[in-house]
Amino acid sequence: MNHARARQVAIALVVSPALVVxxxxxxxxxxxxxxxxxxxxxxxxxxxxxxxxxxxSGGARWLRAISLEEPGAAFADGPASPDPDPAGAAMAPPIELWSASQRQR
Amino acid sequence: MKMSILAFALRALARRKARAFALGGGLAFAVALVAAVVFMTESLRAEAERAHAAHPDIVVQRLVGGRPTTISSADAARLAGIASVRNVTPRVWGYVFLPSLQGNVTIVGTAKNAPPLSIANGVLAEGRDIAPGAHEMIAGTELARFLGMRPGDELGLPTTNADAHALKLVGTFRSSLDLYTADVLICDEDDARALLVLPPGDATDLAITLSNPAEARVVARTITETLPGARVVERDLLARVYHLAYGRRAGFVLGASIPAILALLVLAWDRASGIGPDERKEIAVLKAVGWSTSDVLWAKLFESLLVGASATALGLLLGYGWIFWLGAPGLRPALVGWSVLYPRAALTPAVDVAQLLGISLAVMGPFALLSIVPAWRAATTDPLDTMRT
Structure with a gap:
């Protein structure tokens, strides 16, 4: 590889991330x-x-509608299968609302 | 001058091809893995948020023993009186387990005043919307394909209610909407109630529309006080759910990829821990023929930059192609769950230039800088001493 060719290839490699991006x-x-x-x-x-x-996750009703299912349902999708959401698909209830409501009582 | 040093750096790498390829290959693999997980997670999150605007402002469920149960339609009347509540709709939906599928389908009852679905508005691939009282249904393309059904076919879904009718398929959703409809079966509200064995007067949950969505927090508090123990889900909190759910899954996948990430760290450590005797001799020769310490440091920096830049570019390309051109084989089940009915619709990239540049700089920056210290040590040693050893 001659010098000019090496320089062109090197410049192309240096700018390759910008071109790919x-x-x-x-x-x-x-x-x-x-x-x-x-x-x-x-x-x-x-x-x-x-x-x-x-x-x-249609096979697992506790994961199908993650925003609406019971909070803290902790199950794998199938027996002995890895659990993608060990804490359940927790849509945390508005705890601050509950606690505020408790304080008011 | 710098251009000549850059060309020299490339030829120096060419002299140590095997090491350069091992280093670049490992780096490209790690970049591809991390980038693919980021691309896919962002895409799923964006997909979930795409339909966010159509979600009711507030959904109210009743909890018993910490689990959602049916809610009385009478509660809807109590909530309708709250200021700023425009509309309260009791909804009927739920799941039916299909033994032939070994999975659940989502049964959605259509309220009387629901907006129509048609081929014209782009929702249906074929057929038409259901007619009230005609015992008809619309199913996801994937579900219909799995059950071997075509429009006009009838299906009796398993239920304990002897009064539930068999449903005639009158339309299928477009496959590009698979991500929302793969396991969905839409039918008349009365049919859904019969299939789900939901007593008259009960609903799965209540959907609330507000006159002013900005007041959701205040209304939610009032609902909690009106129906103690009710679970109130605000639309604005859903974005947090998606961040939690997909972020957690991405975390697990990345956690499982720790060995690959460690390989990258070992490679980086190899760069940081020093340079080999051959390279040391090469630097000594360069110094002996008149190269300054600065020139040597530039040469070593360029070598790292060449390997890091080309590996980053290749890694980004591989990660993107893996997810969006090939459909994420291998990675998709890990991030989307273990459903029987997989949505086949292609994912849409949500990644932007800033994220791509962020990944690139996070890899290239440390990698290039790691080469400076050992090169500086070698470059400041007496060339004669180095050549004699």
């Missing part, structure tokens, strides 16, 4: 723009669903 940001923007076309559909659908939680 720019490329990925462009691709991400394009995908987000395509997804924006679904916004109206998602909005219409979400009004018919009990929650906007994602259907990622």
């Amino acid at each position: 720019a490329g990925l940001a462009y691709d991400a923007n394009a995908r987000r723009a395509a997804k924006a076309n679904d916004a109206a559909a998602i909005d219409a659908l979400a009004r018919r669903l009990p929650t906007s939680d994602l259907a990622l």
